[in-house]
Amino acid sequence: MPIVSLSTLAHGRSGDKGNHANVAVIAYTDAGYAWLNDHLTAERVQSYFAPLGLTGVERFAVPNIRAWNFLLYDVLAGGASRSLRSDTQGKTLAVALLRMPIEVPEELLAQVAPASA
Amino acid sequence: MKSVRIGNGCGFWGDNLDAPIRLAADGRLDYLTLEYLAELTMSILAVQRQKNPASGYATDFIDVLSRLTPILADQPQLKIITNAGGMNPHGCVSAAREATARAGLNGLRFGVISGDDLMPQLDELLAAGHTLNHIDTGQPLETIRDRVVSANAYLGAEPIVQALKRGARIVVTGRVADASLTVGPAAFEFGWGFGAADLDRLAAATVAGHLIECGAQVTGGLWINADDRTRLGDVGYPIAEVAEDGTFIITKPTGSGGTVNIETVSEQLLYEVADPSQYFTPDVIADFTTVKLSSSGVDAVAVTGGTGNGTTDTYKVSIAYRDGFMAAGTLVIAGPQAERKARRSGAILLERLQRAGLTFAATHVEVLGAGDCLPGVVPATGDPPEVVLRVAVRDPRRAAVERFTKEFAPLVTAGFAGTTGYTTGRPPVREVFAYWPSLIQKSAVTPVVEVL
Numbered sequence: 353m354p355i356v357s358l359s360t361l362a363h364g365r366s367g368d369k370g371n372h373a374n375v376a377v378i379a380y381t382d383a384g385y386a387w388l389n390d391h392l393t394a395e396r397v398q399s400y401f402a403p404l405g406l407t408g409v410e411r412f413a414v415p416n417i418r419a420w421n422f423l424l425y426d427v428l429a430g431g432a433s434r435s436l437r438s439d440t441q442g443k444t445l446a447v448a449l450l451r452m453p454i455e456v457p458e459e460l461l462a463q464v465a466p467a468s469a
Numbered sequence: 470m471k472s473v474r475i476g477n478g479c480g481f482w483g484d485n486l487d488a489p490i491r492l493a494a495d496g497r498l499d500y501l502t503l504e505y506l507a508e509l510t511m512s513i514l515a516v517q518r519q520k521n522p523a524s525g526y527a528t529d530f531i532d533v534l535s536r537l538t539p540i541l542a543d544q545p546q547l548k549i550i551t552n553a554g555g556m557n558p559h560g561c562v563s564a565a566r567e568a569t570a571r572a573g574l575n576g577l578r579f580g581v582i583s584g585d586d587l588m589p590q591l592d593e594l595l596a597a598g599h600t601l602n603h604i605d606t607g608q609p610l611e612t613i614r615d616r617v618v619s620a621n622a623y624l625g626a627e628p629i630v631q632a633l634k635r636g637a638r639i640v641v642t643g644r645v646a647d648a649s650l651t652v653g654p655a656a657f658e659f660g661w662g663f664g665a666a667d668l669d670r671l672a673a674a675t676v677a678g679h680l681i682e683c684g685a686q687v688t689g690g691l692w693i694n695a696d697d698r699t700r701l702g703d704v705g706y707p708i709a710e711v712a713e714d715g716t717f718i719i720t721k722p723t724g725s726g727g728t729v730n731i732e733t734v735s736e737q738l739l740y741e742v743a744d745p746s747q748y749f750t751p752d753v754i755a756d757f758t759t760v761k762l763s764s765s766g767v768d769a770v771a772v773t774g775g776t777g778n779g780t781t782d783t784y785k786v787s788i789a790y791r792d793g794f795m796a797a798g799t800l801v802i803a804g805p806q807a808e809r810k811a812r813r814s815g816a817i818l819l820e821r822l823q824r825a826g827l828t829f830a831a832t833h834v835e836v837l838g839a840g841d842c843l844p845g846v847v848p849a850t851g852d853p854p855e856v857v858l859r860v861a862v863r864d865p866r867r868a869a870v871e872r873f874t875k876e877f878a879p880l881v882t883a884g885f886a887g888t889t890g891y892t893t894g895r896p897p898v899r900e901v902f903a904y905w906p907s908l909i910q911k912s913a914v915t916p917v918v919e920v921l
Binding site: 364370376378400413415416421430431433439445 | 757
């Protein structure tokens, strides 16, 4: 099966909630959204960000805009006020997640990318 | 159907100073909102006010208002709603009145909204059983009471409505939920109440406020697919054109840079959101999963739906407490194997401090350019020609952190070949104000509305 980066199927944005952060992943098409339902699970996102020491990931469905909202618990090493990282607010989490390699069946590839691309 | 145009010209304290002027000049607005208060801004303002009782508000607003005065004179319908009052809304209004009078605009009526500051009665509240437990850990505030510098309830839109009803043209608040800066004028214009009958409309206006509260973030800023054609250098700030039934259009001034499309609006809809089916504000519990977006022409997105699922009987409280000191410094390391040399340089810096008898509560070494922004998540590729070494420490002792800041310069001569970038001097030491989110019964807080 071909492997593409998540950014082929979706766009997104991340931000902070205290020491937690959220990453919104928004599919470009209905076919991509359906594929991500089974292949972009909370477990998979948690394992992708495991080096950051997060304590859990919760996934919320936002089907009205073809999105999944991931809440990453305790991922910010103290958050905006006391984290020693450059990225105290998790601003780069979304662009990092969109680099995730993801398998997509050949026949689905044409249906998951944005129409204009 | 009657509609009202609400534009947000400022997404945080530090945002572009020309944006509010350009938005008010070109936006055909009924209301200009200006949002200045991030979670930790209040602690910084609280410390300023301790040193000088006349300070403690967002001073950028006074400069912006001075420049807005001719526009206010030209556009009699234009009103301003801002949380620039910070820890001292009355002080902010005094300075604002002086600035507008100096520019020749007299007789302006200012609304002042206070009562969000819980510090004066904090011990009374604790004694009365409001334990202000940390939302996540459940710990009572008592455990850090002696280190608290600020405690503010997030007030809602009702006091803003009252100030507008009493004829205020410029409403200055302390801590108010960001979305309420938009909900207030919409509720005032359309006569919405805050009871069950109007919950869906309040939720819809909350969605509008949430979408515009971060300024350019809905008009092309941070958009994943922004490129050179997006003209972010000239980005227009957002306008919500809200109709009487709560439906609205997100747009921006004609001819400005940036982009408003379904992607930019979708990304911002979920920005800093936890459970999208329950977005809590003092006005309403809004459900974002019922929102529908559709294109409504160039740089215009129509937003319908957005439902209200009741209200809370609590206000969120944002508390900040002293938590030691921190500093971070950087050096540039160039040349072959820059990453390895930078990592070694960071270790040397901390080893030298250890030899001087100093260890820190927390340290962090980053090699930026080699994948350390989110350490271990995105691996580096190749051998970058140069990297930025950044070392940060946190500790309860200011003197120890001061000593840390003096250890960067020596590496310019005693470190590896290709070490440079020490041009801004010793990094500053800053006090850490940690964040303690909590809740309090609404009945324990009294919003105060004055029109002066």
